[in-house]
Amino acid sequence: MLLGLSIALFSLGLLGVIVRRNALIMLMCMELMLNGVNVALVNAMVDNRATAGGVLVFLVFVVATAELAIAIPIVLLLVRRTRSLDIEQYSDLKG
């Protein structure tokens, strides 16, 4: 059941990243994806009595925090440029 929850959380997060227009909501959906991965890791850790799962969960914590620490300033810069959170406004990033 927990594996199913993990799959559902990851897929819903991915759907949110693709579908939503608001940049901050996309970031939150990425956090949701990482949480889904964490649930799968904890499930494997409890089932196999392996501590490696917990170590990986901690690494995912760190990666999530570092990702936000970089992504939020970038979003702040973009908002200051375009006065909008809509990702359609950022299309000049296409290059």
Place this chain on the structure above:
Amino acid sequence: MLTLFSGLALVGAVLMLFLREPMRVALALITTMGSIGAIYGLLGVHFLAAFQVLIYVGAVMVFIVYVIMLLEVREQITQPRYSRLLVPGVVGFTLLVGVLGISVWRTPAARVVSGSVAGSTTDFGVSEFSVAFLRDYWLPFELTTVLLVAAIVAALAVVRVSRKQHG
């Protein structure tokens, strides 16, 4: 109990797709993360539950809520809620859920134990875990510090770029 919190996490995740205001999405995400923390606690991994609440709900979500209040960009109500990729996104979502679900379904049941195994509690104390962390997995731990330094430098670089642009 496990089912209750799993359902709560799912409801929060689904609500994240439909709510319009970023603050409400953040509250739904906090609900989801809190329920996941409760699930960790119910599985007997108490230190992970504590860190889930401390780091995710405590640090990350407070950060996000703070940024939402800081930005306060009003969306026009006429703006569409979803991007042009709505149909491909839903198709990809269905395919992904199908592939993952089938692959989990086909795995022999011995390898996919249903999580709520009785008696698997109290085995994961902090001491056992931290010993394993710092003795067997010290290299990932050290690499984490490199990652954090890189993140700090990158954040500073972003701030520097913005200063240069705006004088």
